[in-house]
Amino acid sequence: MHEFSIALSIIDIVDQYAEKAGASVVNEIEIEVGELSGVVLDAMEFAMESAIKGTIADKAVIVLHFLQGRGQCLDCKMEFDLQNLFDPCPFCGSFNPEVKQGKELRVKAINVD
């Protein structure tokens, strides 16, 4: 359950930005979770629901943006959807993709009062 420690790091980040902005309440937390980030979306959702309790974001809406994996083959330079780090390039068959999208695990924005 590394999702929980990640959720706590997210709350730290949210706390810091909310305090800097002089906010009293956090209404919404937007998080980007990439398909190849090593985090399970449902577990992340569950962890966030627990982690916000008793914090400035107690009642916040958690918005998780799922980002599909995209890779570019370093051999033939074609871009393609990458569901797994071990997927072959559908164009040339080689296993040498550079991940273009999907490694994200990022606090995107918060909405505060």
Add this chain to the structure above:
Amino acid sequence: MCGTCGCGQNDQPIRILKPGEEEHPHSYIHAHEHSHGNELHVHSHDHEYAHSHDFEDAHHDHEHLHEHKHGEGQHDHVHNHDHPHSHSRQIVIEEDALHRNDLIAARNRGYFDAKKLFVVNLVSSPGSGKTSLLEKTIAALKGKAEIYVIEGDQQTMNDANRIKAAGAPVVQINTGNGCHLDADMVHKATKKLEMNENGILVIENVGNLVCPSLFDLGESKRVVVISVTEGDDKPLKYPTMFQTSDICIINKTDLLPYVDFDVAKAREYALRINPKLKFFELSVKTGEGMEPWIDWVLEEVKGLS
């Protein structure tokens, strides 16, 4: 908030100790009380392990809206709690969720660089032979390089005691229920180790091929160990760990005649995920294949000075 079980208490169940420093090795008690609304639930861990979760979370009525926009490669999960918005402001953050860990890891790395320490983050599933590999490595490096060890386990000083007996200074981190080491734990443990320059620090992570892969500790190299008693498709099952590692050790090769593990297949799978991965095939038990590994470690240390 407790970072291990997520309860609302600041209690820190993580313990960082040298062998001999443990106060109550057989009656470790860690109790958390925390409330959800008007309900109270208590976690306590000791030998009469009592654990009760009796909360009925009535104030958390919410609907789940799942929007799926497949063509755009994106789908959003929205949890809608009912609350009024007034004078609300949007603050753009765009910060990596693991940014704090990465910052501390960068600090660790700076310290290690300045001290000319070669630092290995040793990861694997439980039972693949990390501690035995370390014991043999310590013995083989005697007189050639100084080696220090940080041991990560959920509980017990067992591994630290083994490493101490093998002759290396060691600090044990007990993560409680935590499934991985993070950069801050390593930072604190490093302070206790008081290392000399030009040495080797091996951080033996908690046995787990999933969670430790996301946490940079400030290491020079990440070394993943698999043993031939596991499946040869392990790299495909736990791709993130193999993608983030620099070295893959295939251990227990003395057992190859008795198991179905296909070394060539395991290497091929691992290389699909990480074409830069280097391999060492060895048997900690018989010592076969240990030499190239030891030579590699010594080369890396030399490269730092």
